[in-house]
Amino acid sequence: MALLEVHNVSKSFGGVVANRDISIDVAERAIVGLIGPNGSGKTTLFNSIVGTHPIDRGTIRFLDSDISRLPIAQIARRGLLRTFQQSRIYKQMNCVENMQISISERDRGFLSLFENRQSAATGQANELLEFVGLFEKRLLLAGELSFGQQKLLEFAMALMNRPRMLLLDEPTAGINPTLINGLIDRLKRANAEFGITLLVIEHNMRVIMDLAQHIYCLAHGELLAAGTPSEIQNNPRVIDAYLGAH
């Protein structure tokens, strides 16, 4: 039984079919990649999974229950979290505050919001900021960080939430190439040490081939191929899609 099961999902925007009959499975504790040329429907699929927009057809199951009709916050509370392509952080709050408000609300009632903010897991926040290399910057406003640092902060915020599964939308885009290896290492450690299942959209082929154990490739809104990194690399349809032989 897979942790996330996307079954025959379709989504259109007006006349444009963004996803057609897409089925993917992500097993618990796996690292799965999602690739495809620009406009192939990767981000749409992410948005469908986390509830940003309703899907036209199909089902999405997470932890053995149907989540395809749930609102965004409820899906997040079940431990299925996403990061954004453009970094999304709370710009006018410092890094520690960004982390403190990211702890999981899963088992908390609404009244827990009225607990003192200082007690809200400052130690854990500092540990994770250290983990992504932002400890020295922890008291800076998040909006003052560079773009790459903001993405690292967003990643740390996601870890702070202790999700079961994390959907990462182009985690290395806009990050200085010298830091990419460090980020891959941290993604792997998050998977191995915290047991977080990862589904990663990535354009950087070197990164995704190194990171993922299994890869799905989309093109023109349809599932083109699936397999291990080496299978995908040698799949003629995938190569055609990227080189534009359609």
Place this chain on the structure above:
Amino acid sequence: MSLTRLLVYLAVLAGAAVAPYFVPQYQSQLTELWLFIVFALTWDLVGGQMGYNSFGNVLFFGIGVYVTAVIQVGLFYDVATYNSARGGGGTVFTFDFTQYALGLAIGLPAGAILAALTAILVGSAVLGMRGQYFAVCTLGLGFAAAQIAAGWDYLGGGSGMVPPTAPDDFINLGLLYYYLSLGLAVVVFAVLSWLYSTRFALAINAIRDDEDKAEAMGHLTTRIKITAWTIAAFFLGIAGGLYGNVKRFIDPIDVAFPSATIGIWMILMAILGGKGTILGPVIGAVIFQITKELFWTYLLGWQRVALGLLIVLIVVFFPEGIVGWWRRRKAPIVETQAS
């Protein structure tokens, strides 16, 4: 809280407590100031800390004003008769001490609770909206409030309503409302100081900075927004009930946004002092009340022109308010190295 800060608070509080005996000539202006502080603080909770610019908070103020007055009168007389008698109907309405105290004791909480319930009801409808859409929507609320107040004969219509008066010989009403207003300002300041020390503050700041992100992280944003607005409405309701009694005349224009009164002032005070801080709205209210009184005294006839120019100057030179400007001067932004 640091010791210095605590001492400053105590000194201000002590000064405020004895002020009516040392500067009795300013008692009514100070009473108004305490209520202005409440207006600015409650507006800032939603407009500053949460980033939802509300032009409709005046609705909750208006509910407080009218509900309190209607209960004060309605417990003992027919409100419609009371209001229509002001043209010279001949009937004299008197309230003894017990009646007056009872009316106030029931009227003030009732106004606050009704204002809060309205915030929950209206908030459920409009707080699903974001940013500018919410702002325009609340502007409509202000208009509606004014029209209802001015058009409803039961409430005295366009000629307003006069809250009951108790005979002055057994209690000094001016002094009573001075201390009630001061007490309310202190309570609101204390409650918001506490609120801003909780995770709730982080949550509404997160909504201000990126609501989509907050939602994607599992926060029930609509519920959080309604809660913040309801807290603001509750205290505004009490402030409204006091304000009507302080002024001893309820002008429907006061509950209307389109005229440049309370509805605009509360926003102006928060922006002047510094949005999203606890001290900003307080400082803003003090400066606003002083300038307003000076303009109305020395520039009579031109006072609204002067106030309009003041608004322009504030927005141009202090876009972040006095507290924001001060912080920026004291701690220039640290240049971060790009990585």
